[in-house]
Amino acid sequence: MDAQEAWSKIAGNAILKRAIEISLLGEHMVTVTGHPDNGFMYAREILGGRVYSLPECPCGNFGDLTNTCNCRTREIQRYRNDMYQLEVMTKAEIFVETQTPRWSDYERSWESFGQVMRRIKLANYPESMKICSNGQVLIDKAIQAFGLRMRQVHNVLSVAHTISALACAESIAVEHVAEAIQYQRPWGNF
Numbered sequence: 715m716d717a718q719e720a721w722s723k724i725a726g727n728a729i730l731k732r733a734i735e736i737s738l739l740g741e742h743m744v745t746v747t748g749h750p751d752n753g754f755m756y757a758r759e760i761l762g763g764r765v766y767s768l769p770e771c772p773c774g775n776f777g778d779l780t781n782t783c784n785c786r787t788r789e790i791q792r793y794r795n796d797m798y799q800l801e802v803m804t805k806a807e808i809f810v811e812t813q814t815p816r817w818s819d820y821e822r823s824w825e826s827f828g829q830v831m832r833r834i835k836l837a838n839y840p841e842s843m844k845i846c847s848n849g850q851v852l853i854d855k856a857i858q859a860f861g862l863r864m865r866q867v868h869n870v871l872s873v874a875h876t877i878s879a880l881a882c883a884e885s886i887a888v889e890h891v892a893e894a895i896q897y898q899r900p901w902g903n904f
């Protein structure tokens with residue numbers, strides 16, 4: 715299976731597709747939560763070692779709206795304390811949750827991998843970019859609301875830089891910052 719085929723097999727999950735695109739341009743590490751069969755394996759085919767699987771429990775179904783998690787609380791706690799999980803958390807710059815897709819997700823037509831690669835080739839990627847004042851205000855709000863730590867703020871800036879490059883923008887705009895913040899995971903169960 716090549717990258718093009720892997721891309722075509724991802725059903726639904728626009729956020730996973732977007733994360734793959736951002737990572738292809740900016741070489742960001744991506745961590746995918748949820749069961750590995752719900753997109754991670756295909757993302758791996760495209761991004762190689764730049765993507766990790768991080769199911770939220772031993773069975774992988776925790777948080778899934780279709781499949782039920784039967785893990786015990788103690789098993790989940792032990793699993794989440796595992797060093798491997800901590801290592802993945804330390805490396806990740808982008809977090810994406812995956813769900814079991816519905817049939818309607820398979821029926822929808824999506825952008826082809828070729829279209830995505832064309833956009834990446836056209837991207838303007840300067841070494842440094844200015845962040846607009848509204849973007850700075852938004853980061854400050856996120857720090858206060860979610861307790862973003864130093865590494866997470868750096869992730870937001872780095873990923874927002876790539877997003878604005880994909881948009882061929884001249885500076886990092888507030889919407890680029892907003893999108894980058896949604897890929898962070900300072901809250902939750904880890």
Ligand SMILES: [Zn+2]
Nearest residue numbers: 771773783785
């Ligand atoms: Zn489970």
